[in-house]
Amino acid sequence: MEKALPAIPAKRYFTIGEVSDLCGVKPHVLRYWEQEFTQLRPMKRRGNRRYYQHHEVLMIRRIRDLLYDQGFTISGARNKLQELVQLERDKRRAGEVMLEGVEVIEVEDSTLEDFEDSALPPEADEVSEKLLLVRRELFEIRDLLSANH
Template sequence: MHIDLPDKRYYKIGEVANAFGVNASLIRFWENEFDILKPKKNKKGNRLFTPEDIKNLQMIFYLVKEKGYTLEGAKIKLKEKPQEVVETHDIILRLQAIKEELLKIKNQL
């Protein structure tokens, strides 16, 4: 899944939820379930997600929503083989970008 967020230092939970097409409550739930998600909180207690948090959310989303892992299965996969998940997800993102470019070219013909 390609996430369309501007380059920023921090993202609010609403921006993140919209980019992933999910409710903010799911993002908060995943934050409690997955140790790799550690958004900062401002003085008001609002969550501020870093680009690293976004990458981790993408991996969680990929495992849970796209590959059909249970939360426990996703936790185990991220703990036991995190590099494999990162590499697989990166390859998928690159292939999706190539597909988008090819479709643009096709539409121009």
Template sequence: MSTVLPPLPAKRYFTIGEVAQLCGVKPHVLRYWEQEFTQLRPMKRRGNRRYYQHHEVLMIRRIRELLYEQGFTISGARNRLHELGLAARSARPDGVAEALPPIEPDFSALQLADGPPLEFDVDPASLRRELEEIRAILF
């Protein structure tokens, strides 16, 4: 029985409370999973507050599905995630990440329906780094 989770909002960072609601688990479970799954490394800021990025929230949802819906153990889920990562890397041709064009985010085409273009208060260099990190995870 699959639980319907709410859609992820278009945000850059999520607090542990937000992630807990979006993924249907308690915050203490997320802190435990950080110890068990090396893929989960939320950024920590002042006061050791955790901030999760979009790809980490998706990984948490995948872990939740493996544990709660497919019945994997923690070590089984860890192994399955490792296998999926290896399979994804081996399925691509060699050098595909190097062959991808450089990331140049362009926000000019984004706008709300029947509204003015959106304006973003984003540092282009940090956005580029984040996109390159996501690309490295995917490829």
């Protein structure tokens, strides 16, 4: 069985080496895919160095899945990717949110106070603390949005 791909860190830009590691694809393959898939356009800076954004890393993983796991040809993967991108655009235009691969947790009746009791233990690491802060911010955003309706 193939090893699972690592989690994508919360960074704004990734070098080609980082993307190679995150997606299990060699850098020369990534450069080739840029020629074959027009949706894949990393920013280029000094010395023609490539900097990929989070959505491009996700797209590369999708391309990799189509080619390596589902057995598409380059042409077939290009067509399938265009279909998927168009489907996502249509859903966005219709006001829907793409949550593919995201488990939805119902918390309609929950409040921030309900989660205050789940405070982190003293030995909690920095990542857990950041996640708790993000959760608090999300509750605040949800409350602001619901107050506007």
